[in-house]
Amino acid sequence: MARYGMALDYKNCINCKACEVACKEENGILLGADKHRIWVGVKEIEGEFPLLSIASNTFMPSQCQQCDNAPCQEVCPTHATYYDENGVVRVDPDKCILCSYCMNACPYDARYVDDRTVTVDKCNFCSDTRLARGETTTACQATCPTKVRIFGDLDDPESELSQVLREREHFTLKTHLGTEPKLFYLI
Amino acid sequence: MDLQKIIPYRKMSLKELLIPENKFMAFVAVALTALFLIGVGIYLVHGHHAYGVTRQHPWGLLIAVYIFFVVSSTGLCIVGSFGDVFGFKDYMSVSKRAIFGSIVTILAGFAVIAFEIGHPVRMMIYNVLSPGLTSAIWWMGTLYGIYLTFMIIEFIFLVRNDMKRAKVAGLIGLLVGLAAHSNLGGVFGFLNARVVANGVFYPTYFILTAFITGIYLIFLMYGYKYRGQDFPSDIAKALTNFMKIQGLLLAILMFFETWKMLTGVYGGMPERADVIMHILHTKSFWLGEVLCGMVIPFVLILATKGSAIKKMVWASFIGMIGIFYMRYDLVHDAQLFPMQTLKIREYQLPPSFVEYFPSSTEIMIGIGGVGICLILYYLGTKLFDLDTMPEHH
Ligand code: SF4
Numbered sequence A: 001m002a003r004y005g006m007a008l009d010y011k012n013c014i015n016c017k018a019c020e021v022a023c024k025e026e027n028g029i030l031l032g033a034d035k036h037r038i039w040v041g042v043k044e045i046e047g048e049f050p051l052l053s054i055a056s057n058t059f060m061p062s063q064c065q066q067c068d069n070a071p072c073q074e075v076c077p078t079h080a081t082y083y084d085e086n087g088v089v090r091v092d093p094d095k096c097i098l099c100s101y102c103m104n105a106c107p108y109d110a111r112y113v114d115d116r117t118v119t120v121d122k123c124n125f126c127s128d129t130r131l132a133r134g135e136t137t138t139a140c141q142a143t144c145p146t147k148v149r150i151f152g153d154l155d156d157p158e159s160e161l162s163q164v165l166r167e168r169e170h171f172t173l174k175t176h177l178g179t180e181p182k183l184f185y186l187i
Numbered sequence B: 001m002d003l004q005k006i007i008p009y010r011k012m013s014l015k016e017l018l019i020p021e022n023k024f025m026a027f028v029a030v031a032l033t034a035l036f037l038i039g040v041g042i043y044l045v046h047g048h049h050a051y052g053v054t055r056q057h058p059w060g061l062l063i064a065v066y067i068f069f070v071v072s073s074t075g076l077c078i079v080g081s082f083g084d085v086f087g088f089k090d091y092m093s094v095s096k097r098a099i100f101g102s103i104v105t106i107l108a109g110f111a112v113i114a115f116e117i118g119h120p121v122r123m124m125i126y127n128v129l130s131p132g133l134t135s136a137i138w139w140m141g142t143l144y145g146i147y148l149t150f151m152i153i154e155f156i157f158l159v160r161n162d163m164k165r166a167k168v169a170g171l172i173g174l175l176v177g178l179a180a181h182s183n184l185g186g187v188f189g190f191l192n193a194r195v196v197a198n199g200v201f202y203p204t205y206f207i208l209t210a211f212i213t214g215i216y217l218i219f220l221m222y223g224y225k226y227r228g229q230d231f232p233s234d235i236a237k238a239l240t241n242f243m244k245i246q247g248l249l250l251a252i253l254m255f256f257e258t259w260k261m262l263t264g265v266y267g268g269m270p271e272r273a274d275v276i277m278h279i280l281h282t283k284s285f286w287l288g289e290v291l292c293g294m295v296i297p298f299v300l301i302l303a304t305k306g307s308a309i310k311k312m313v314w315a316s317f318i319g320m321i322g323i324f325y326m327r328y329d330l331v332h333d334a335q336l337f338p339m340q341t342l343k344i345r346e347y348q349l350p351p352s353f354v355e356y357f358p359s360s361t362e363i364m365i366g367i368g369g370v371g372i373c374l375i376l377y378y379l380g381t382k383l384f385d386l387d388t389m390p391e392h393h
């Protein structure tokens, strides 16, 4: 029993997209631009040469925010989307009717249709692959060359995640929507 | 068991049943239904890949067509209830046909949505086994199921001339239908992340436009039945009244829309003002929704002081085109703004709005739904007496 979350030291991201590849590989995500659980947002450089704003050029790695108050779970008509015992928002492919309501309700565009099961899929913190095998890291975390991600138990005060959240300022995305994301961006 | 005892229908040979009086309409209905079947065939082979829907625009034309049909159904239920539920004598003569229309339209809607929901059978199982009570889709689906049941019961009693029981079933059907329909608005209204859809607007707007749609359709049904001849006096009276009510309803709708757009644009709030401005620059809004759906019928009603019921039949046809655009636009507009904000950067205006255009398969299934509706309606007019109503007061 844990409450999993993740911190992203996003300024360290170098846009190598190793996490995108690792996620596909580990979780067997099908190929295709639309089929992704994880992505790196790129913001182009602003301004006209030579007055380019280097500060504006940022990379924002992201994935499902594992909301504590998840709109996708709230709108699901069959409880296919549920919180598992570790607070991870998961989709049960046996119950999903592919009404796509959750895809519309998620404010982060974290969901897509998985053609293997013809149901909705999204990041589940590698719950049915690595965590199920007893590992304690996620694929995207393990592969990252600049160690952007810290995955861990928010309920355990000794976890690396809890420590870093105590020590460093952080923010969550679209906080005003009340989704209570468990993905934290470190400043 | 004798079906005749449950619901009295006209006995006729299959040949009689299948020979239509209007060959043109029969052709249209069969051709559209054939399109539906072809579309369904393609869908069964290719699944959602045959549709134009994407990760960012998961709801497409078929959701719009489904809404179009259930709005029609709710509207006809409201219109039909005037007579047999509320007991207004002037409207009694149109009740039976309206209630029958509400059944065929919702059946057509269900036929279409069955090929948009990925797993409709699973839906029926898990809607019962693990109901998601916080989901507007769960409520909408469940309530519409109950609604359909009561509409059928009401219709059976109407055909049996059992007005007392029809009234009870009709009242329950109407209330459940209104709840179901506002829940359908809630499906959009509950989307906190979609600023243009979020809020009270859609649940109320759905009921208002349902009423408007119901009146358009009642004009179409009677206009078709009495094509080339005068309306009987009781029908003419009901239609004249409905035409006047329609004038009021359209005025309210225009008022609603105006304020929706004004509050949407005011202050230039990101994600809302830009989406509304985008909508205000589309032809489908101005020509489809406003001109066809509201202005043309409204001008006719005003100009003739609500008396030109023959012309109103044509205006209703145009009005229904407008109603279709309202459904299509509302589904599309809700998804216009990309939720991928993060993939660029929060609060940064995204480079473009999400685009969507229905695929040929979606179009075939969508307009094919009209064919199903026409065929069911035709069978109803053949099998049942949809006109004579007993004087019960
Ligand atoms: S980010 Fe989206 S998919 Fe993930 S839990 Fe939140 S609402 Fe659900």
Ligand code: SF4
Binding pocket: A072, A075, A076, A077, A078, A079, A080, A081, A091, A095, A096, A097, A098, A099, A100, A101, A102, A103, A119, A120
């Ligand atoms: S698509 Fe599946 S997971 Fe999403 S709301 Fe519908 S049933 Fe639930």
Ligand code: SF4
Binding pocket: A022, A023, A024, A026, A027, A037, A038, A063, A122, A123, A124, A125, A126, A127, A138, A139, A140, A141
């Ligand atoms: S935690 Fe696992 S499932 Fe989620 S994005 Fe990372 S690799 Fe993919």
